[in-house]
Amino acid sequence: MAGNSFGQLFKITTFGESHGVAIGVIVDGCPSNIQVDLEFIQQELDKRKPGQSKITTQRKESDTVQILSGVFEGKTTGTPIAMLIPNEDQKSKDYDHNKDTFRPSHADFTYQSKYGIRDHRGGGRSSARETAARVAAGALAKLFLQQKGIDVVAHVSSVGFIDAPKAEVLDVAKFVTQRESNIVRCADAATAQEMIHLIDTVRKEGDTIGGKVTCFIKNCPVGLGEPVFDKLHADLGKAMLSINAVHGFDYGSGFDGSTMRGSQHNDIFLNDENGKVITRTNYSGGIQGGISNGMDIDFRVAFKPVATIMTNQETVNAAGEAAEIKGKGRHDPCVVPRAVAIVEAMAALVIADHLLRNEVYH
Amino acid sequence: MAGNSFGQLFKITTFGESHGVAIGVIVDGCPSNIQVDLEFIQQELDKRKPGQSKITTQRKESDTVQILSGVFEGKTTGTPIAMLIPNEDQKSKDYDHNKDTFRPSHADFTYQSKYGIRDHRGGGRSSARETAARVAAGALAKLFLQQKGIDVVAHVSSVGFIDAPKAEVLDVAKFVTQRESNIVRCADAATAQEMIHLIDTVRKEGDTIGGKVTCFIKNCPVGLGEPVFDKLHADLGKAMLSINAVHGFDYGSGFDGSTMRGSQHNDIFLNDENGKVITRTNYSGGIQGGISNGMDIDFRVAFKPVATIMTNQETVNAAGEAAEIKGKGRHDPCVVPRAVAIVEAMAALVIADHLLRNEVYH
Amino acid sequence: MAGNSFGQLFKITTFGESHGVAIGVIVDGCPSNIQVDLEFIQQELDKRKPGQSKITTQRKESDTVQILSGVFEGKTTGTPIAMLIPNEDQKSKDYDHNKDTFRPSHADFTYQSKYGIRDHRGGGRSSARETAARVAAGALAKLFLQQKGIDVVAHVSSVGFIDAPKAEVLDVAKFVTQRESNIVRCADAATAQEMIHLIDTVRKEGDTIGGKVTCFIKNCPVGLGEPVFDKLHADLGKAMLSINAVHGFDYGSGFDGSTMRGSQHNDIFLNDENGKVITRTNYSGGIQGGISNGMDIDFRVAFKPVATIMTNQETVNAAGEAAEIKGKGRHDPCVVPRAVAIVEAMAALVIADHLLRNEVYH
Amino acid sequence: MAGNSFGQLFKITTFGESHGVAIGVIVDGCPSNIQVDLEFIQQELDKRKPGQSKITTQRKESDTVQILSGVFEGKTTGTPIAMLIPNEDQKSKDYDHNKDTFRPSHADFTYQSKYGIRDHRGGGRSSARETAARVAAGALAKLFLQQKGIDVVAHVSSVGFIDAPKAEVLDVAKFVTQRESNIVRCADAATAQEMIHLIDTVRKEGDTIGGKVTCFIKNCPVGLGEPVFDKLHADLGKAMLSINAVHGFDYGSGFDGSTMRGSQHNDIFLNDENGKVITRTNYSGGIQGGISNGMDIDFRVAFKPVATIMTNQETVNAAGEAAEIKGKGRHDPCVVPRAVAIVEAMAALVIADHLLRNEVYH
Structure with a gap:
């Protein structure tokens, strides 16, 4: 209820502040007998960790994860899996400047107003550092999805006004290799160079810039998603909108779909060569009536520019006075x-949760 | 868990199929001593009901709501409020054609696959008829919000490629009057006429067209929204994405925000003449760190075109064979x-729910 | 959150007041393709309805149930099942006497204090009439359990100080026949006569008396119950304690178990003739570590005497003054x-809910 | 859903196995600005920890708690509070004997059957060691209740057939002092000696014995508890029944109440000298219609004897063969x-949770 949990059956609860002792997550509801590949979890964390390249934050964190419970002799036991990531870079003095002053477009003002207190160091709980706990939990979910043959793969599709060509993921491994071949994580090599150049320019100016991530879910079985409120795309949307800095989500035909006609947008059902029901087009984005139809799921996530910029800005302080x-x-x-x-x-x-939810009711 | 409930503290559960006996909703968690204006609830339903004008469905439904419980001598008692809307137009024979055949871009295939059974008449549970129950519950929420001085107001901002000029809501009553002065519910009169013309053309062709709705929330107090997963905009996004035919949601700067720089996007804090903290711009859309900051909230919702068109289409049947x-x-x-x-x-x-959630924890 | 829902996956939400228009229930999460026997549901309601015999309340209610949704051509579809029971005996004037006065050991005072308003007619929402909605939902759960071969059967084991001999249920049908052969619903015929005599005496004195119900669950599969908080007996206990007038619950060895030694209480594991693991004794009451072990589950529920008695009593009124x-x-x-x-x-x-919960996680 | 969380608004999630790295708890929903007294939390843990006296288990654990998040400069911030208790005594070899064999009346068999895997060392997740995490979280809840002037106090009221005289708690501090003056924690000194003698005898025989705990809640405000399923005593009952080894719960008049008449059981309302509404008797146990009425709450909890005894017992092994x-x-x-x-x-x-729940809805 206090908002730190996500999921119904594959449920996570995260904790921890940017400059506290540690951050972490409890995964409650992971099925038993899943082989836990700690190295894989760490690799996932490494993709999110700070200091990876010149175009990201230079905070020093190894983001080393420890598993405290729920795994026995390398396998999940069905009991809660607690994972801990100690904070290493705790130079909290660096944040004295925003102790009593509200940084523009940060959560300082709203947290202070809501709770009457806040850990101001690096944004405390509102810091994107919290998402490391999500990545650890998500890695566990991926290990579960791998057993089912389901792939989740994303890349950077836009930075500022630079858009990558519309991607299709025919070979997941190849797509990931292409994406990881550049520091901006765009699967199109040429666009990636432009993006990197833009970010580097912005960086030198002490400024920041927004972008978009496009995500694909492949081999999702038919039937995931619960009508009427817990539609699969509604839960995906909430998941994405809960990530710091996200301002928009659309799936399938998305915002463009609102300009189309039904005769154009309707996805005609066909049988493929194996007798499986498929659709000729996929404006539905793999989801119909809120339930996966077996086609690829695709969606886009819009991130606003990071609020921390390297120039002084006007603001107000906790006393309500003008400040800088x-x-x-x-x-x-x-x-x-x-x-x-x-x-x-x-x-x-989200997919792990709905896989479990779909185990019931029929 | 089965997806028919929404909200945590101001919680609704809807039930009913398009061509069953009735549809309805239970509101569990409405505070006590709210004056219930049944006429207002009916008026809200009238805005959603079919057959309002030539540009909407001609199904005949008066959508007359009855309150079965939870209200005593005109006031809520704190106990569950059940509201019932009988179905009147039950000519289910009209739907024999889709008994064994899957309509393209409808939920026939996914429901049948998920549950092994479906009420095919008019789409059964997947019909947008279910949303009448939401409107009844939402009307109750609005009565609660009115007590707090909070306004929620929306209009049609796009149909196909026709976009209304960016609206600002200075006077809610006036905005609603403008919107209700035309059958397409766009607050800009000139655009409205274009939209109506377009829809009418599409209608005559037996086709359908998508569009967008823009919504504003005014006078929302500071502090609504729960970090980290139940951010106010994440819950708004999920709410919108749970509406039939919605394919996209963004708020504040939205998708456009992803093209901006931080120096441009950051909303500088100021004091207004009354000493209240406001922001100079509002790219944050009234929400920072997932928590309302007291500025107006605004968001957009993209609807794909309705799947039911008046021309024959290829498809497959329940046996997996090609059909029409x-x-x-x-x-x-x-x-x-x-x-x-x-x-x-x-x-x-969503706002009612978060108002109640914000009563706790501090 | 407001307390009118029960269950996690097989979830019910009840609504309605004693003297309102109707009471009812939504069952959300009943699996699809369950054959719905409306006659059976009505029979279950008939066992609870008032006016059955001279020893129960004489309120006139047929308790006729209607299904509004979720059932198509006689089968559940996986969508919410709404059931409605109109109130027929609405002589609310009979309750003018407790409009402003708090009846001793009723919920008048606490509801008024909590909500600042209450429907005083017959106790409103706090009336045991609400339990009719539970019985309708429970009948649906029983239809689901029947498919799995699981039986739930109870009888009256005590009235006042009259205790039936400890029962064992070897043949469920026979046990029910014996129980239904007398109006007090005790499976032991001789004890039943004593009980009836006692209740009749109490009735003539305008008084009331408490009693106990013992319940057995047979053929429950191994594995139901979720550690650590949602132990099967914890959920059974909560379910029972949520019934009006219940003041106590124990299972297996129960309160007596607290006087025993481990060497005496431990249930030794054995193989039965079919190689199935059973226990020699069953002090565990069919549940170990909160999870069913395949043995019969048994528990007891203690009901206090009904608070409405036919003699005048001292009390206070809403103004806080002494009254009668x-x-x-x-x-x-x-x-x-x-x-x-x-x-x-x-x-x-509870069993239906945990059956569904046990579909997940392994 | 997987059962490791408790509470709705003041919500805890525990994790950890008996012989894993650590156990712990996340408290999500603790109000902000509560002063956190770490020493008090440790003292509460010390009352539960093993090795306190000759009559308890001799496992060596200091049960030292660390707070990882949610507390800033000594106060809660409204964000999740993670508490960690490392396991020190991890001699897991001591448990090789039950790796493949099911201990009678333990959870070995049911966990193995449910999950297909289990951490057998000391019972893994089913060990009562998990309750240390609950005590840490409960200590935090107590700090919150102290602010409201609410006291929760319990003592041992029975061991085997030895019952303490019915206690009344007039002075909480005095009651606690009396209770803590003996190692069995019974507030009646004479009974305590008998109990200690009995336990010591049982101990020397390598056997175990059950007992009862009686608990009192004083100064609970009127209005806690949500009708109809989340009655205050139903949630208390579930909480108690979720504790390892508990087989029974009753409150107020309890099981004895089922033998009484209404004329005797009804609690007559009166005004006390300050005009506050009280009841002459308190068979209701401070709760009417599931909602606290301002009188003292009292309940009893029955514990079966611990299953681990120091003598060899028959059983079966994982292969289903007879074993010892x-x-x-x-x-x-x-x-x-x-x-x-x-x-x-x-x-x-439970009280903390219902205090928060009662902040809403009126």
Whole structure:
């Protein structure tokens, strides 16, 4: 109810502040007898961790994860899996400047107003650092999905006004290789270079820039999603909108679909060569009536620019007086290269949850 | 868990099929001592009901609501409020054509696959008829919000490629009057005429067209929204994405925000003449860190075109064989004029829920 | 959250007041393709309905149930099943005497204090009339359990100080026949006569008396119950304690178990002739570590005497002044004969819920 | 859903196995600005920890708690509070004897059957060690209740057939002092000596014995508890029944109430000298219609004897063959002296949760 849990059956609860002792997550509801590949979980975390390249924040965190419970002799036991990531870079003095002053477009003002208290160091609980816990949990969800042959894969499709060509994922491994071949995590090599150049320019100016992540879910079985409120895309949308800095979500035909006609948009059903029901087009984005139809699921996530910029800005302080906030803090010129891992993690968690939900009721 | 409930503290559960005996809703968690204006609830339903104008479906339903419980001598008692809307137009024979055949881009195939059974008459549970129950519940939420001085107001901002000029709501009553002065429910009179013309053209062709609804929430207090997963905009997004035919949601700067720089996007804090903290711009859309900051909230909802068109289409049947679906059923050329009421209802429910959630924890 | 829902996956939400238009229930999460035997549901309601015999309340209610949704051509579809029971005996004037006065050991005072308003007619929402909705939902759960071969059966084991001999249920049908052969619903014929005599004496004195119901669950599969908080017996206990007038619950060895030694209480594991693991004794009451072990589950439920008695009593009124409450209202001298149906319904709902919960996680 | 969470608004999720790295708990929903007294939390844990006296288990655990998040400069911030208790005594080899063999009346068989895997070391997740996490969370709840002037206090009222005289708690501090003056934690000194003698005898025989804990909640405000399923005593009952080894719960008049008449059982309302509404008797146990009425709440919890005894017992192994289980493991002759802390913790959690729930809806 206090908002720190996500999922119904494959349920996670995260905890921890940016500059506290540690952050972490409890996964409650992971099926038993899943082989836990700790190295894989760490690799997923490494894609999100700070300091990966010149175009991301330079905070020093190894983001080393420990499993405290729920795994026995390498396998899940059906009991809660607690994972802990100690905070290493705790130079909280760096944040004294925003102790009594509200940083523009950060959560300082709203947290202070809501709770009457806040851990101001690096944004405390509102820091995107919390998403590392999600990535750890999402990695576990991915291990579960792998058993079912389901793939979740995303990449950076836009930075500012630079858009990658519309991607199709025919071979997941190949797509990931292409994406990982550049530091911006765009599967199109040429676009990637433009993006990197733009981010680097923005970085040098002490500024930040927004972008978009596009995600694909392949081999999702028919039947995931619960009508009428817990439609699969509604849960995916909420998952994405819960990620820091996200301002928009659409799936399938998306916002463009609102300009189309029914005769154009309707996805005609066909049988493929194996007798499986498929659709000729996929404007539905793999979901009809809120339930997966077996086609690929695709969606897009829009991230606003990071609020921390390296220039001084006007603001007000806790006393309500005009003040100036210093251009300090960890500079992360563009969040989307690291956000790819978070988008995938949240998508994997939604699919894992709905896989379990679909075990019931029929 | 089965997906028919929405909200945590102001919680609704809907039931009913398109051509069953009745549809309805239980509202569990409405505070006590709210004056219940049945006429107001009926008026809200009238904005969603079919047969309002030439540009909507011609199904005959008065959508008359009855309250079965939870209200005593005109006031809520804190116990569950059950509301019932009998179905009047039950000519289910009209739907024999889709008994064994899957209509393209409808939920026939996914429901049948998920449950192994479905009420095929008019789409059964997957019909947008279910949203009448939401509007009834949303009307109750609005009565609660009125007590707090909070307004939720929406209009049709696009039909196909026709976009209304960006609206600002300075006077809610006036905005609603403008919107209700035309059958497409767009607050800009000139655009409205273009939209109506387009829909009418599409209608005559037996086709359908998509559109967008823009919604504003005014006078929302600071502090609504729960970090980290139940961010206010994440719950608004889920609410909107749970409405039939919705394919996209964004708020504040939205998708456009992903093209911006931080120096441009950051909303500078100021004091207004009364000493209240406001922001100079509002790219945050009234929400920062997932929590309302007291500025107006605004968001957009993209609807795909209705799948029922009046021309025959290829498809497959329940046996998996190629088949043809007849161009029959209720023709609703454009859903957005009626969807305005649904968007407002769901937004009101989210705000009511978070108002109650914000009563706790501090 | 407002307390009118029960269950996680097989979830019910009840609504309605004693003297309102109707009471009812939504069952959300009943699996699809269950054959719905409306006659059976009505029979279950008939066991709970008032006016069955001289020893129960004489309120006139046929308790006729209607199904509004979720059933198509006689089968469940996986969508919410709404059931409605109109109130027929609405002589609410009979309750003017407790409009401003708090009846001792009723919920008048606490509801008024909590909500600042209450429907005083017959106790409003706090009336045991609400349990009819539970029995309807429980009947549906029983239809689901029947498919799995699971039986839930209860009887009256005590009235006042009269205790039936400890029962064993070897043949469920026979046990039910014996129980239904007398109006107090005790499976032991001789004890039943004593009980009836006692209740009749109490009734003539305008008084009421408490009693106990013992319930058995047979053929429950191994594995139901979720550690650590949602132990099967914890959920059964909550279900029973949520029934009006219940003041105690124990299972297996129960309160007596607290006087025993481990060497005596431990249930030794054995193989039966079919190689199935059983236990020699069953002090565990069929549940170990909160999870069913395949042995019969048994528990007991203690009901306090009904608070409505036919003599005047001292009390206070809404103004906080000393007052007298008239010995009026529906006289129900002993609630346990009708409570058998409620206990069975709630037990069936818990088992149905945990059957579904056990579909997941392994 | 997987059962490791408790509470709706003041919500806890526990994790950890008996012989894993650590156990712990996340408290999500603790109000902000509560002063956190770590020493107090540790003292509560010390009342539950093993090795306190000769009559409890001799496992060596300091049960030292660390707070990882949610507390800033000594106060809660409204964000999740994670607490960690490392396991120190991890001699898991001591448990090799029950790796493939099911200990009678333990959860070995049911866990293995449910999950197809189990951490057999010391019972893994089913160990009562998990309750330390509850006590830590309960201590936090107590700090919150202290702000409201609410006291939760329990003592051992029975061991085997030895019953303490019915206690009344006039002075909480004095009651606690009396209770803590003896190792069995019974507030009646003479009975305590008898109990200690009995437990010591049982201990020397390598056997175990059951007992009862009685708990009182004082100064609970009117209005806690949600009709109809989440009655205050139903949630208390579930909380208690979720504690390892508990087989029974009753409150107020309890099981004895089922033998009484209404004329005797009804609690007459009166005004006290301050004009506050009270009742002459308190058979209702401070709860009417599921809602607290301002009188003291009292309830009793029955614990079966601990299953681990120091003699060999017949059983079956994982292969389903007859086997013998060795009389090994940690010998805890009577669990109730330590269970006092657990009962108080769970009661405090229920009251904290309902305090928050009662902030809403009126």
